[in-house]
Amino acid sequence: MKLIFASGNQYKLQELQSKLNSSIEVLSMRDVGFAGDIDEPGETLEENAKIKAEYIHNLFHENCFADDSGIEINALNGEPGVYSARYAGEGCSFADNNEKVLEKLKGIEDRTARFRTVIHLIYDNQHYVFEGEVKGKITMTNKGVDGFGYDPIFIPDGQIKTFAEMTLDEKNSISHRAKAVQKLSDFLLNR
Numbered sequence: 254m255k256l257i258f259a260s261g262n263q264y265k266l267q268e269l270q271s272k273l274n275s276s277i278e279v280l281s282m283r284d285v286g287f288a289g290d291i292d293e294p295g296e297t298l299e300e301n302a303k304i305k306a307e308y309i310h311n312l313f314h315e316n317c318f319a320d321d322s323g324i325e326i327n328a329l330n331g332e333p334g335v336y337s338a339r340y341a342g343e344g345c346s347f348a349d350n351n352e353k354v355l356e357k358l359k360g361i362e363d364r365t366a367r368f369r370t371v372i373h374l375i376y377d378n379q380h381y382v383f384e385g386e387v388k389g390k391i392t393m394t395n396k397g398v399d400g401f402g403y404d405p406i407f408i409p410d411g412q413i414k415t416f417a418e419m420t421l422d423e424k425n426s427i428s429h430r431a432k433a434v435q436k437l438s439d440f441l442l443n444r
């Protein structure tokens with residue numbers, strides 16, 4: 254079974270391939286000859302995942318899916334959420350975003366947060382949505398050098414290490430994306 258994944262992110266593709274059954278072949282945007290960027294004008298993760306999946310479906314008329322993820326911090330009313338990638342401004346780095354979060358949470362006791370992934374699948378012209386989340390806490394400082402994004406400032410519940418202090422396998426066994434991908438995989442295998 255072939256599926257187009259509406260993302261150019263190699264890190265995600267690697268994680269996906271390792272999670273999905275080998276009978277499911279995921280084609281990247283590069284594999285299908287698409288080199289552009291897809292706009293993400295949505296105000297929720299759900300909207301953006303749908304926009305990206307529909308964009309690719311309209312172009313290629315093949316089964317496809319897209320994902321959108323973000324971190325939601327309770328004391329910041331769910332910020333940065335859908336704006337996670339560009340929280341500290343257009344062109345900002347992961348470090349800029351982490352610094353902004355740590356600054357905003359200075360003196361605030363509630364450091365609870367969650368990562369959330371939404372996957373939008375278009376399969377045989379039907380739409381399906383899968384969600385994964387991992388709850389945890391924002392640290393007081395950056396810890397660890399692996400991973401990406403907010404990994405150095407997030408400790409999942411029940412763990413003592415940040416995502417950035419974990420191996421890729423450790424993170425992938427509990428991450429929001431892994432949970433959403435598992436649901437996608439279960440769905441595809443049971444069809």
Ligand code: IMP
Nearest residue numbers: 320321322323324337338401402403404
């Ligand atoms: P995307 O939709 O998966 O590209 O994620 C959007 C943004 O959310 C990323 O640029 C990161 O800032 C943040 N993010 C998503 N997933 C993760 C993760 O697993 N670790 C750290 N940051 C993440």
